[in-house]
Amino acid sequence: MEDQTKKNQINIELTDDIAEGVYSNLAIITHSHAEFIIDFIKMMPGTPKAKVKSRIILTPEHAKRLFKALHDNIRKFEQMHGPIKESKDGGTPPFTMGGPTAQA
Secondary structure: OHHHHHHOOOOOOOOHHHHOOOOOOEEEEEEOOOOEEEEEEEOOOOOOOOEEEEEEEEOHHHHHHHHHHHHHHHHHHHHHHOOOOOOOOOOOOOOOOOOOOOOO
């Protein structure tokens, strides 16, 4: 039984630069018949251009697995920390891209 468990394990390497992560505050998802593409974007206030920081390409099967895993993790997070509050504006970032800045 223990040998079977070892056969099913995957050895995953996480390098320092990848472990650092990439900040994203917007994701755009597109798909074709064969794949889902998720572009993770970093938008900053007062900047006229947002940049794609990372692109992940998944098969439909893996996209569905990711969806289920995210759903399960959000449920667990909310059980521990309470509901995640969603903005009332439908997820629009709280700033304009390249527009006038607020003044106090």
